[in-house]
Amino acid sequence: MNDIKTLIVEPGAKVHLEQFDPAYTGEPGQEIAHADRAPALESVKARIGALQRKMYGDNAHSLLIVLQGLDAAGKDGVCWHVISGMDPQGCRVQGFKAPTAVEAAHDFLWRIHPHAPAKGEVAVFNRSHYEDVLVTRVHKLVPRKVWERRYDLINEWERLLHIENGTTILKFCLVVSKEEQLKRFAERLEDPDRQWKISDSDYREREFFDDYLAAFNEALERTSTPHAPWFTIPCDHKWFRNLAVAGIIADTLDALHLEYPEPTVDLDRIRREYHAAQSKENAGGKG
């Protein structure tokens, strides 16, 4: 699988999610056999962990991962099954819910900016500033002229992160079919461990399924850039969703050519001090 090339939204390209196949599992002949899927994911997660720890040491780049998508496509699942391969030191997941009164009294990026990753860090946004051109648009929470201008504002803000702080931004649009979404809601309804997650809005949002696709189409078309590309992830098969997201993260980190930084101290002098201390302590131990 070469998921980066297959699933990326090329900057400037038109997007038609209504024609997208959420059940896609790779090019013909490249499917992964059922028995190999778990080991394949573990192996990519190990790569991610090693690369992320190197980025933390390197302290020059940072990574922002944006998770958006249709309800039940699996934003939480990606956190648990993919992001868990990272060292929790240097990686943080930030969820964004409906804005509080204080947040809503500011521009829409005001509550987002403090969670941008520092150099060396990975930040994962479970929902994000894109809600302000998605749910906000679908439910007409602000006039069209307000959300219309936000695409440019988002591009400018993401450019700031990239230019000023070496941040690469990966944006995943998780797409599930309407049938699979209903199946997942129904399963959740009968699972005692997950019933608490159900809200009245889950079901009602389904009425806006096509409106969300249209809102995603425009968001992806207008905000996929070379340093902050969108990827459309087919999510009807969870194993493929996880492998695709993991593979794109690993390949992106690889392409940064990360290196551990040079030591800031005179290693030879410290070696001499260590050996002197060792001799002294050994002598002391025997005395």
Add this chain to the structure above:
Amino acid sequence: MNDIKTLIVEPGAKVHLEQFDPAYTGEPGQEIAHADRAPALESVKARIGALQRKMYGDNAHSLLIVLQGLDAAGKDGVCWHVISGMDPQGCRVQGFKAPTAVEAAHDFLWRIHPHAPAKGEVAVFNRSHYEDVLVTRVHKLVPRKVWERRYDLINEWERLLHIENGTTILKFCLVVSKEEQLKRFAERLEDPDRQWKISDSDYREREFFDDYLAAFNEALERTSTPHAPWFTIPCDHKWFRNLAVAGIIADTLDALHLEYPEPTVDLDRIRREYHAAQSKENAGGKG
């Protein structure tokens, strides 16, 4: 191993870390065979992951894990080998370095408080407010009368978190022997992937080894409380350190008797709506 009972600092007990055995690996006859250590850790991590995800759903309790200890004892190692068992959604690691000028212009808990865990969350402090009675005391950064009164201030603040927000606090003092510490510094010196971590102060802090033990002794004696106990963790053997910390976290989460919350919606009504939608969509699909 029953690490909670063996390693806890009972509230009010005297602490003598200078007599503590950092090479301890369990009671006689209870040692874990070399071949079983990795599977044992994986199994405890799986318990931790399941319990933490339940706490996230339960949304009534929270957990604050404080990692302190002697240099090279393994605070970073615990993050990577133990905390990585948690779902990154709902768990965050916060490191604390030397205070900035702005932070130093406030009380010592001012920069700490914003990182306390929300209900449902786990926060891990890699170093913490305890630095203000440890390094601050050893290097005489403030007068004795200032750090002396901080033990009570810490207890009062931790009590606030516990009473107001259902936070359980686990504090781990990672103890390594002076010999093993020197060995680890020497290994790091020859490891190209870790040389960048070496600072001049690593070596110089060794001169204050005994002063740190004395500072820890008093901190542990004066701030181990029923809702925020200290544990002394023997760290000369990394496998034991990881298993002990993981076991204490898992047993603590177990004791909270976490439950997924009741659904907030009328499940039967939603079931009816789902089935109606399914029928309608099936009919539509065939039309």
